[in-house]
Amino acid sequence: MSERAKRSDYRHFLPLQTRWADNDIYGHLNNVVHYGLFDTIVNEYLIASGALDIHEGAVIGLVVETGCRYFAPLEFPQKLEGALRVAKIGNSSVRYELAIFAEGAQEAAAQGHFVHVYVDRRARRPVPLPDGLRKALEKIGV
Structure with missing residues (x-):
């Protein structure tokens, strides 16, 4: 993602709401909050899709x-919309x-990426993606 993302670049959206504790001393969302929102967007999709x-x-x-670029405070x-694609x-x-959009905005306020490696819960060693997971990911792939 080298340029500012647009809403049309994404396949899955999740309404989000900022919280009182999200603002930092400068009056905007602290950068760490964006990562928490990213994690929420990914996991909501995976859980909801089974x-x-x-x-x-x-x-x-x-x-x-992980990585994140910030474009607008x-x-x-403020109501937000999280966006996801694979x-x-x-x-x-x-x-x-x-990406995180202000509600109704066409350009991302922030955009980033996560790379997950899927592992066996107990052994913590990489395993092939289960079929159900792969199918859910392919639905929002680009």
Whole structure:
């Protein structure tokens, strides 16, 4: 993602709401909040699509890489929209690309990526993506 993302670049959207504690001393969302929102967007999609059982599943995703670019400030109280797409699906890894939009905005206020490596819950060793997970990822792939 080299340029500022647009709403039309994404496949899945999630309404989000800022919280009182999200603002920093400068009056806008602290940079760490964006990463929490990214994590929420990814996991909401995976859970809602039935691709991830966070409590009992044999496979879990571990974040091995993240990045974020900031274009416009966001603040409390403000309604937001999170956006998600899958840029690359590997044997045991996935690159998610995300954006956060002010409600109704066409350009991202922030955009970034997460790379998850899926591992066996107990052994913590990489495993091939389960079929259900792969199918859910392919639905929002670009």
